Amino acid sequence: MDNLIASNIRQRPVRSLVSIMGVALGVALVMLFTGLSRGMSNDLHRRASNVRAEIIFTRKGSMELTSSTANLSTKYVERLKAIEGVKSAVPVIRYVFQGGGQFGFEQIEGVDWPAFAEMRRYV
Numbered sequence: 001m002d003n004l005i006a007s008n009i010r011q012r013p014v015r016s017l018v019s020i021m022g023v024a025l026g027v028a029l030v031m032l033f034t035g036l037s038r039g040m041s042n043d044l045h046r047r048a049s050n051v052r053a054e055i056i057f058t059r060k061g062s063m064e065l066t067s068s069t070a071n072l073s074t075k076y077v078e079r080l081k082a083i084e085g086v087k088s089a090v091p092v093i094r095y096v097f098q099g100g101g102q103f104g105f106e107q108i109e110g111v112d113w114p115a116f117a118e119m120r121r122y123v
Helices: 002-011 013-050 076-081 113-120
Strands: 092-097 106-111
Touching: 002 013, 106 113
Parallel strands: none
Antiparallel strands: 092 106
């Protein structure tokens, strides 16, 4: 068996080199994309675990993820805080747009950081 491999490499060195490079490239790409997907999954999990809001309010008929305007006025925060059992409420403004003519969307969120950090104490 070793003779067959060695003779094939000697007789067809270019084909052997291309085959070796193809296998190496395939292995490298599998490792790269596995690492990227695990990293993205871990990052998404880390971000999701940091969000401590229990209820998200939006206006009637809005689609939370794709809405590019404020869903509710920030005036509702005080009304929500007045509800019995509500310890804290923080408004979040989200803007979603298609980035640079490419496929997919980008999202920017704005939050009053001191109030948001204070809210996290209650969770």
